[in-house]
Amino acid sequence: MTQTVKLILEDGTSIEGESFGAFTSAAGEVVFSTAMTGYPENLTDPSFAGQILVLTTPMVGNYGVPGEDLYESISKIFESDKIHIAGLVVTYYSEEHSHWNAAKSLGDWLKEYNIPGICGVDTRMLTKKLREKGAMLGKIVAEDDVPLHDPNLDNLVAQVSPAGIRHYGSGQHKIVLVDCGTKTNIIRCFLERDVELIRVPWDYDFTTLDYDGLFLSNGPGDPKMCEATIQHLQKALQQDKPIFGICLGSQLMGLAAGGDTFKLKYGHRSHNQPVKLTGTQHCYITSQNHGFAVDTATLPAEWDMLFENLNDGTCEGIKHKTKPFFSTQFHPEAAGGPQDTEFLFDDFLKSVVEYKNR
Ligand SMILES: NC(=O)CC[C@H](N)C(=O)O
Structure with missing residues (x-):
């Protein structure tokens, strides 16, 4: 069953897409990354805290998410012990993943941390907008609306x-x-x-x-x-x-x-x-x-x-x-x-x- 969600930017832009990950609302600063791989690393990088991440690479999730493995009490694979982004925006979310060390899907992993994802968004168009106007505040809205919030005002x-x-x-x-x-x-x-x-x-x-x-x-x-x-x-x-x-x-x-x-x-x-x-x-x-x-x-x-x-x-x-x-x-x-x-x-x-x- 597909559920519709919206990505809304502070300039009034509203884009409808499909939910993946947690079906919940979240606000943050909307930023884009043009990296073509590395979503397990990016999502767990604490520097992304408070940010809704837009990925320009068109297909995301196809290699799934690796299992947790520890070395000296730190993760061998992830960049911290949890997902830090506030939300994820992609063009095409690959429901079927395949990789030798995949333990779960990207959608299930986002659900574990209650982080919303929205797919079906033209992230290249969105990125052009963010490049012209600059990083903007925004929110992913599921059932309940949430206020915009600037994470750069928080410690x-x-x-x-x-x-x-x-x-x-x-x-x-x-x-x-x-x-x-x-x-x-x-x-x-x-x-x-x-x-x-x-x-x-x-x-x-x-x-x-x-x-x-x-x-x-x-x-x-x-x-x-x-x-x-x-x-x-x-x-x-x-x-x-x-x-x-x-x-x-x-x-x-x-x-x-x-x-x-x-x-x-x-x-x-x-x-x-x-x-x-x-x-x-x-x-x-x-x-x-x-x-x-x-x-x-x-x-x-x-x-x-x-x-x-x-x-x-x-x-x-x-x-x-x-x-x-x-x-x-x-x-x-x-x-x-x-x-x-x-x-x-x-x-x-x-x-x-x-x-x-x-
Ligand atoms: N990766 C980082 O350490 C980012 C530093 C700082 N938060 C910035 O966005 O510029």
Whole structure:
């Protein structure tokens, strides 16, 4: 039995489609991703909290959803332990899935977390609209209407960050991971590299801990909501211990350094974003998921842009001129997407070793 639902945008656009996943209403910020694969990773990426995700790839669900499998108490496959998106919008939902490790269908998985999906929507037309007007608030409406809601006004990081400290691995280098909504592949990338990881909540005062290097995770929403993290980070920037940040982590580093961030018109969400390493002609194809960016013009004199987005010239990472502090706005840990920049984890650990051998 098919059930009709509507996708309604703040500009009055109303699109009728068919329900899949949970038959329920939900509001959020409507954003699009042009990635062609990776919905199990995207849906569990905590950075998508509060967002209704539009996928431009026309057929979704055809490879189902893998079963849960744990490694060091974290998921081997998913990017966190639940679905974080507020809703999903696709053109064609594949009822029949087939893949060697599929354990369930995408629709059943969405139902488990009470997340609505709408299919039968021309997501390329919708994406053109979002590109012209910018990301918009919107809602998927089933039986009961819900008010529009801007998730960027909430402290989403506080909602997705863990309550306590967790330890992983027993490697030589002690890294503190400030968890603002970390993707588990960041943890996996560290555990493959001789690291003991101390994962702390977003507002934990990590400056009281003994560590060799500091890592700032990705996370949802407006970076300016993370005041506590920014304050602790300002103290860490006074020292010389290596710091590496990814995505929200990059924005927090920019803010703590004294720079500013701004909201992009519609953000970067895909697996093929070209970035250029400053001072070189090297271009890397990167996995991205962000709606905000550091305003390069506001960076203090001791900081440089490290990577630049070749589509729109925006900042894709920053670097301190003399201290071992750097960040990327893109995702070197990928999951999903290309792994071409995973070497940045090695670069970070190299600076940790150099710091320890000083
Ligand atoms: N993936 C992320 O960490 C995203 C950072 C921030 N929430 C943004 O949208 O820009």
